[in-house]
Amino acid sequence: LAKTTQPISMDSYEGQEVNITCSHNNIATNDYITWYQQFPSQGPRFIIQGYKTKVTNEVASLFIPADRKSSTLSLPRVSLSDTAVYYCLVHGPTSGGSYIPTFGRGTSLIVHP
Amino acid sequence: NAGVTQTPKFRILKIGQSMTLQCTQDMNHNYMYWYRQDPGMGLKLIYYSVGAGITDKGEVPNGYNVSRSTTEDFPLRLELAAPSQTSVYFCASSSDTGTSLPGELFFGEGSRLTVL
Numbered sequence: 001l002a003k004t005t006q007p008i009s010m011d012s013y014e015g016q017e018v019n020i021t022c023s024h025n026n027i028a029t030n031d032y033i034t035w036y037q038q039f040p041s042q043g044p045r046f047i048i049q050g051y052k053t054k055v056t057n058e059v060a061s062l063f064i065p066a067d068r069k070s071s072t073l074s075l076p077r078v079s080l081s082d083t084a085v086y087y088c089l090v091h092g093p094t095s096g097g098s099y100i101p102t103f104g105r106g107t108s109l110i111v112h113p
Numbered sequence: 114n115a116g117v118t119q120t121p122k123f124r125i126l127k128i129g130q131s132m133t134l135q136c137t138q139d140m141n142h143n144y145m146y147w148y149r150q151d152p153g154m155g156l157k158l159i160y161y162s163v164g165a166g167i168t169d170k171g172e173v174p175n176g177y178n179v180s181r182s183t184t185e186d187f188p189l190r191l192e193l194a195a196p197s198q199t200s201v202y203f204c205a206s207s208s209d210t211g212t213s214l215p216g217e218l219f220f221g222e223g224s225r226l227t228v229l
């Protein structure tokens with residue numbers, strides 16, 4: 001299965017911009033990068049997805065360089081409620097030949113007052 | 114819409130017991146997945162299904178079995194529970210995008226299993 005590498009943890013303060021970078025050196029040519037957010041005792045939920053360059057929605061931006069071997073999730077002006085684990089996902093081929101979402105360990109973001 | 118529903122939310126098993134975690138989705142998604150999450154770790158894929166009647170192994174399938182007789186349901190069975198299976202189990206589903214890649218994942222609330 002395809003692998004991703006992210007920092008294990010990050011700390012920030014309310015009102016700051018947070019950038020979390022993910023490495024995915026073996027991403028498939030047709031694959032896209034997806035980021036999920038997980039709060040304690042809940043399942044992950046979708047934040048943003050992109051294939052290349054920059055994608056922005058109401059909660060985050062996603063920057064993907066031309067070689068697509070990494071991506072950066074940007075959270076503008078974080079608040080205490082952004083404290084969560086953030087996962088970068090790509091799809092890896094399984095032994096059965098399907099492309100299935102693969103989770104790494106994620107980045108635990110703690111936002112301080 | 115209920116989305117993805119998992120039952121039970123909590124369960125304590127004795128070593129050697131068997132049980133089934135239920136998962137149902139009402140979004141008519143073709144893809145369904147079972148992940149397990151150990152404390153402080155990411156999610157590891159146990160089994161997945163790309164449609165009714167089709168299942169396949171993920172990263173950590175040993176000790177588990179699944180079936181997919183309908184589009185809606187994807188139960189996960191533990192035959193002989195072991196302490197190593199103490200974990201939080203998440204069921205998820207996603208749509209078929211018409212390409213080789215599935216769509217956005219929708220997760221259930223999780224089932225916390227303890228094996229003593």
